[in-house]
Amino acid sequence: MRILGISAFYHDSAAALLVDGVIVAAAQEERFTRKKHDPAFPKNAIEYCLEEAGITMADVDYVAFYDKPFLKFERLLETYLAFAPRGFLSFKTAIPVWMKEKLFQKDFLRKEFKKYDPDFDWMNKLLFAEHHQSHAASAFYPSPFEEAIVLTMDGVGEWATTSVAIGRGNKLEMVKEIHFPHSLGLLYSAFTYYTGFRVNSGEYKVMGLAPYGQPKYKDLIMEHLIDVKEDGSFRLDMSYFNYATGLTMTNQKFADLFGKPVRGREGEELEQFHMDIAASVQAVTEEVVLRLTRSLAEEYGIKNLCMAGGVALNCVANGKVLRDQAFENVWVQPAAGDAGGALGAAMTAHYHHKGEPRVADTGKDFMRGSYLGPVYEQADIEKRLTEAGAVFEVLSDEDTIAATADAMAAERAIGWMQGRMEFGPRALGGRSIIADPRSPKMQKILNLKVKYRESFRPFAPSVLREDVAQWFDLDGDSPYMLMVADVHKDKQKEMTPQQEALFGIEKLNVPRSDIPAVTHVDYSARIQTIHEDTNPRFYGVVKAFKERTGCPVSVNTSFNVRGEPIVNTPEDAFRCFMGTELDNLVVGNCFLKKEDQDKKLKLDYKNAFELD
Amino acid sequence: MAFIAELWAFIKERKKFWLLPVIVVMVLFGGLLVLAQGSAVAPFIYTLF
Numbered sequence: 001m002r003i004l005g006i007s008a009f010y011h012d013s014a015a016a017l018l019v020d021g022v023i024v025a026a027a028q029e030e031r032f033t034r035k036k037h038d039p040a041f042p043k044n045a046i047e048y049c050l051e052e053a054g055i056t057m058a059d060v061d062y063v064a065f066y067d068k069p070f071l072k073f074e075r076l077l078e079t080y081l082a083f084a085p086r087g088f089l090s091f092k093t094a095i096p097v098w099m100k101e102k103l104f105q106k107d108f109l110r111k112e113f114k115k116y117d118p119d120f121d122w123m124n125k126l127l128f129a130e131h132h133q134s135h136a137a138s139a140f141y142p143s144p145f146e147e148a149i150v151l152t153m154d155g156v157g158e159w160a161t162t163s164v165a166i167g168r169g170n171k172l173e174m175v176k177e178i179h180f181p182h183s184l185g186l187l188y189s190a191f192t193y194y195t196g197f198r199v200n201s202g203e204y205k206v207m208g209l210a211p212y213g214q215p216k217y218k219d220l221i222m223e224h225l226i227d228v229k230e231d232g233s234f235r236l237d238m239s240y241f242n243y244a245t246g247l248t249m250t251n252q253k254f255a256d257l258f259g260k261p262v263r264g265r266e267g268e269e270l271e272q273f274h275m276d277i278a279a280s281v282q283a284v285t286e287e288v289v290l291r292l293t294r295s296l297a298e299e300y301g302i303k304n305l306c307m308a309g310g311v312a313l314n315c316v317a318n319g320k321v322l323r324d325q326a327f328e329n330v331w332v333q334p335a336a337g338d339a340g341g342a343l344g345a346a347m348t349a350h351y352h353h354k355g356e357p358r359v360a361d362t363g364k365d366f367m368r369g370s371y372l373g374p375v376y377e378q379a380d381i382e383k384r385l386t387e388a389g390a391v392f393e394v395l396s397d398e399d400t401i402a403a404t405a406d407a408m409a410a411e412r413a414i415g416w417m418q419g420r421m422e423f424g425p426r427a428l429g430g431r432s433i434i435a436d437p438r439s440p441k442m443q444k445i446l447n448l449k450v451k452y453r454e455s456f457r458p459f460a461p462s463v464l465r466e467d468v469a470q471w472f473d474l475d476g477d478s479p480y481m482l483m484v485a486d487v488h489k490d491k492q493k494e495m496t497p498q499q500e501a502l503f504g505i506e507k508l509n510v511p512r513s514d515i516p517a518v519t520h521v522d523y524s525a526r527i528q529t530i531h532e533d534t535n536p537r538f539y540g541v542v543k544a545f546k547e548r549t550g551c552p553v554s555v556n557t558s559f560n561v562r563g564e565p566i567v568n569t570p571e572d573a574f575r576c577f578m579g580t581e582l583d584n585l586v587v588g589n590c591f592l593k594k595e596d597q598d599k600k601l602k603l604d605y606k607n608a609f610e611l612d
Numbered sequence: 613m614a615f616i617a618e619l620w621a622f623i624k625e626r627k628k629f630w631l632l633p634v635i636v637v638m639v640l641f642g643g644l645l646v647l648a649q650g651s652a653v654a655p656f657i658y659t660l661f
Contacts, residue, residue, distance in 0.1 A: 070618070070619065070622045071622075071626075074622075074626065074628065074631065077631065077634055077635065077638055078631070080638070081634060092645055095638070095641075095642035095645055095646075096642065096645050096646045098642070099639070099642045099643060099645075099646045100646060103615070104615060106615075106618065107614070107615065
């Protein structure tokens, strides 16, 4: 049976294809259109999925959409009604969009699919899953567990903002939900807005900023903004927020509570105050998530936990859940955001709707390392790079790995494009920028000369699975870079009192460990474990780097600049290489050095993309 | 027509008959806004969707 899952029209459109329950392909539309968080109908992603499986739309048995538009509309109307006459401005803005497009999504989807197949039987083939059901399905069905508690938390879907389900075999039963407007995701987004970052993409920055601050305002938040019960359920005091009826996330009362106005985007300096605010909301989030997971573990006595939804991308909180050990095993869907909804919708159709059997007894998950996107054959890569004007050497497999490891050891920044593209927001060694984590200057170089992003943002390490426990306080798999743990005590370097006294971001320049480029100011690191079975090539490079330097760790950051979607094609990779100060590019077996390239092909990438 | 039938089926399924007059009024009102406005641009705050 072939099932195509779709998420679209809000942010991060994506498509995923299941063939007899196996995830054959999954990709986000932004990677093809080069528009970050592209919400459009995922035409390119769908075409890629069909091509990967070698089928046409006529061969697809079902199409599953990841949420229910009418239910969302119901929530919208009831919210306006509850708050009326406040919210008229928001109503005036939102209703025309609904009247023109969103209410007629089914019709729109039908028309789009008819373009592929005029005989498309939309009455029977088009299925809809609820938003949180899609998230929960994406967390449970591909997980390695036969039985698990499934916790999903995000901004909002239709009504649910937090939901708990129990997964057993091919069954997934929702057991409780917290409804809009009470939302942990929206609380975090409110602070994202307040600290001057973009809602729905700047949440990572708030998380990255948190270690520079002290959670001074945690009690204030817990006292005024959110009422958290012992079991982790919560309610927000809506008098501080504006998102239910207004066009901003927070209001004047919110700003008055903290004593400062909303930080203007990009213009205003980040101050210690904003770092303390970030630390505080991060601490509150962790507190809520931990109370939830502890009470769920106690209530149901199930040892496995699966998580998805935007809040599950908060890897600092995930790391704490793992170390808390309320659950023996924790698995987080790598595409935990809305893109993953496409996969969840398809899996809901396969297991829930069609009742197909599911056996999870291998101890491994079904995401295949999340390497589910396009791949390019060597001959194709050479042709594409040649047409783009690139100068490159073609090396053997062994020499490609050796040359890359040598370049890393020589402190060169490398664009690394190999195999299938990752599904989800993280680069996992398929479309990554890799570098030597021991280099004290690498963090600054990568932030300012390659990624063109804020200098406070740390980089993540990828470490050989067998070496993770020697280098970090983690002894388990973290293949999707969704767990944060500290750099191992033996590798840490204590800061002098003078260094301790440095102002937030200045601290980042003090080498705090043997691998300073991937160590945050609080000694934490967002870890990816590299597994030979899912990515032998990336494993090979880091192993070769270890042989040269004794260090089994690489810097791993997504292959893009700030505001750009991660590269997909060899041409995207070459453009990004020529638009930044990357020193090498390795695509398949093609090895490129910046000094060999035609200077006329240099691009200005610094301002090429709208800031995120 | 298919749209009206689906909306009706949805209201029956959710047992939200009380929403019907609200929907009619809001849809009429929304329709006026659409006519008055010309183009619909999705707002920035995503809870509005």
